[in-house]
Amino acid sequence: MKRRTFLQHSLGGLAGLALPVSALAYHNNSFQSHAYSRKPFALPPLDEGKWVNGKRVFNLTLQKGESKILDDTTTETIGINQAFLAPVLRFQKGDTVKMQVTNKLEEEAALHWHGMILPASEDGGPHQAMKPGKKWVAEWKVLNEPATYFYHSHTHNHTGEQVWKGLAGQMQIVDESQDKALNLPHEYGIDDYPIIIQDRQFEESGEFFYSNQRMHKMNGMHGDTILVNGAINSELKPGTTSVRLRLHNGSNARFYDLVFSDQRAFNIIGTDGGLLEKPITINRIRLAPAERAEIIVDLSDRKPLTLVNLRGYGNVSDSRNMTVMHFNSTQSKKVKPFKIQPLVTLPNWSDVAIAQTRPMNLEMHMGPQMMFTSGGFTINGEAMDMDVINEELKANTFEIWELKNNSDMLHPFHVHNTQFKILDKNGIQPHPWEQGLKDTVTVHDNEVVRILFPTGPYQNSEVPYMYHCHILEHEDAGMMGQFTTT
Template sequence: MTGLTGLTGLTRRRLLLLGGAGLAGAGVAVLAGCSTASTSSVSEPEEFDTPLPIPPLAESRWEAGTRTFSLRAQEGSWQFQPGAHGASTWGFNGPYGGPTLRANVGERVAVEVGNDLPEATSTHWHGMHLPAEMDGGPHQMVEPGDTWRAEWVIGQAPCTLWYHPHPHGQTERHVYRGLAGMFWLDDPQDPVTQALPHTYAVDDVPVIIGDKTFDDQGELVIDDGGNEVGLLGDVVTVNGVAGARLEVTTTLVRLRILNASTARIYSLGIADRSMLMIASDGGLLRSPLELERVRLSPGERAEVLVALDPGDDVRLHSFEPELGSVAAPFAVGANDSFDVLRLVAADELAASAEVPEQLASFGLDAAAVGPRRRFELEDREINGARMDMARIDETVELGDTEMWTVVNRNLFPHNFHVHDVQFEVRSIDGEPPPPELAGRKDTVYLEPQREYELLMQFIDYTDPQMPYMYHCHLLRHEDEGMMGQFVVVQPGERADPSMISGHGGH
């Protein structure tokens, strides 16, 4: 396996065997014969002196009361490390990554997505509440040379979302090559959000984390070598560069952090100080949360405030992530610890406003729960089935509040992402979730062998023919079938898979 260091011989097949064995017995027996020394497989730059690139804010135009953006998926070349050759990459409106789309709550928006790539792709608005036909999943593919238009009204709380491809069986490769960007939702009328740092690229900064592997010619290596969770790169980048440095000019800086990796899980913090977490996937928490580190699995976001004094020079670090009772932690990145981003404060800092004690008010009514559903993730299946593009797995009625119980039956990581909604984690093994999981979420890490209760409500949009997805967001798992489909219908209506029946199985 060229260029991918730090992986072990514990391959998919062996971990699959462990998955059904339980924590006692097979899992312990394998670990007993393996070293679990804390040695990181990530290669850190000697210097963190590369200026952090900031994705540009996407331009928009107004057409008949609609804020309209234009994106084009295209090929390019990108230099991830100083002195390295440019690698062949894909990006939106540029060689790598994509611009930050920014819109206000209540606005009607449209995005025109053109495809200049040599193969079909799609663009999914991760975390967005919108009609299924606009979701950008595997049923909304854009062929080379074509343009697809999605249009909807922003009807959710201010938050940090993102967009990325979602082609069935190819998502890992498309995202890894660079097709990903952020989508920020604002509410300029909300005094709380206006009191928080909100000046783009000054005190409010996108932090898109991804790990990569390169061959001897500096090209991206898209090869996980059989590792169960997928590709764990040995070079960690922020906004597309390794060893990034952010110059800070205010006493508080807001980092909007996205784990855009295909498999790696991060536990992020700063060694000598705590952070204030103010938001998770779907928007602001009820109140600021002081914490030392936050765990993010692929697809999850967190917004944190970091306080700095003049002249401070600190590192955002990924500590060894606590992943639960996983087998062979070295094989899934749980023994990796490394710096991610350097924060350097100016000698004089502009004062930031005081952080409000209360941020947001929200909450679904658990007493109103109607249908309850259970989803067991094991190997590459959910409830014993792999993804079938022509099959509707679940039918949800408009207006229902539902409780979904989700379980990871394996001894290696999974997580769970639901399209269309922001859910609340109501309990883990019957106990309240930790406070960092008490906000609005669309993606949650599943520690092995634990039951997660997710509360969600389905409003506004119905379509008996066009489905939304739920799936593991470790992208190799998704590509290999760990995904299902649901439709939202009017009360008493039935699902109609006729529109998608020609797509066939996995």
């Protein structure tokens, strides 16, 4: 294979995204049925584990709770070590992490470490589900690069509902010495912030609205209310005027098309699985469910600023732009703005031997089978079956997968146990937020996306990993397959 040009970003790919200023009118959630006062930014608790016998140990309890998300009432939620959502878990490359998980829910639950390269038995997919009251321990040596990751429910047929209710959080692999050497903001809650963006729909009673009805299954669950780290309409007062935002689409199905209210430029420094070779300056970013991107934003003008989701992108058409969150930097400590400089060297896979090229055809059949839990949503004509291994990979090799979307909707495709490179999308270079190491990629309708990845070092002929659409309702409805690596 020839050395590809995907590391050298061509601005051509962005031309189609030019944004007229007039498109930027946004509304302060005024169309919603509940009232939302402006709230302080919700910084999730930071959990760095405890060192026990050379391992970094995390104790995680899945539990039910009541949360004050709305101004006027409470909502039944689930969370990890808290009522709703979860702490940010921080660790380092090279650590051995030990996740001691207890399921105190009244339902089965699996907890998946999204983006991690790890043995299949530790992956937290549907085969590692915990019955109510049971514990599960996952342990692995951290091989991944420093970046922003995701942990969330992966329970067979119930991932969507459990994530919606709160079974999701962010993991961060950090390298302080590298961040210092590169002058990257890295102090949690001071200049480095998790920004987990999720949409929710509420009943009049204040409870979450979640539905398995055909339309919701087809579109995936969307809500008219946007939360950041569980808080609606929140305002961050950052510690400094140059901040690193770990943007993280934690939504079930909503695609975001994000800009700042003044369309200011910012630098993207990292994607799903690591830093980019060089920051790329953009003023708009699109994130599919489960995608992450680290950006650095200059707030030294101290002007009020809002992060806005533009209408019109994704699988549902909203009538207006939506407020994501606000920034108030009037009291922020003035620091030098970020300077563009080389960051890291990404692995060069241009000459690797490809052990196998596999087609992955994503399809939706809108007939009566959609009424059933598993049916209508397929990959290569097969709906997810816990008893069927769809693909067998060889460990320590490279594969190219050709993701082809034969439906009318966008599907974010995720492969477990790897970080891949997007070679091209219908032969065209990926966008800036699709450069670098990735574990999830949007496949547009009638698009073919080619991804290249190492199959990893772990071998197990019994326990599979998953690949699936990360619209969680599509995953639950069968758009998922299983592979072993031996």
